[in-house]
Amino acid sequence: MFRSAIARQARLFSTSPIVRKSPVETVKDAAKAVDRTISDAAVKGIEKGGIAKGKANEVTPNSSSQAKGQAQEMMGQAKGKANELAGEAKGKAQEVKGEVKGNM
Numbered sequence: 001m002f003r004s005a006i007a008r009q010a011r012l013f014s015t016s017p018i019v020r021k022s023p024v025e026t027v028k029d030a031a032k033a034v035d036r037t038i039s040d041a042a043v044k045g046i047e048k049g050g051i052a053k054g055k056a057n058e059v060t061p062n063s064s065s066q067a068k069g070q071a072q073e074m075m076g077q078a079k080g081k082a083n084e085l086a087g088e089a090k091g092k093a094q095e096v097k098g099e100v101k102g103n104m
Contacts, residue, residue: 021029
């Protein structure tokens with residue numbers, strides 16, 4: 001009987017460490033979580049800045065000769081559009097002139 005009482009008590013004894021955290025460890029964990037959140041936001045901002053820089057570099061010319069080339073290209077496109085619209089206007093004028101003569 002004495003032996004069974006000791007065996008029961010021996011089973012209740014545990015050598016595992018306490019799982020609870022101390023206040024210092026709790027504060028450290030909270031600080032780590034805040035630091036992680038801030039660093040993630042900073043990394044996203046840096047990545048967005050890099051993307052914006054890349055887009056700006058794509059849009060802006062790298063040299064003055066490239067800028068001149070782009071300006072010439074735009075000027076050519078504008079001249080072509082102007083000639084196209086002038087041709088359409090002349091065509092409409094001729095069409096209206098023909099209708100007026102036909103009605104007389």
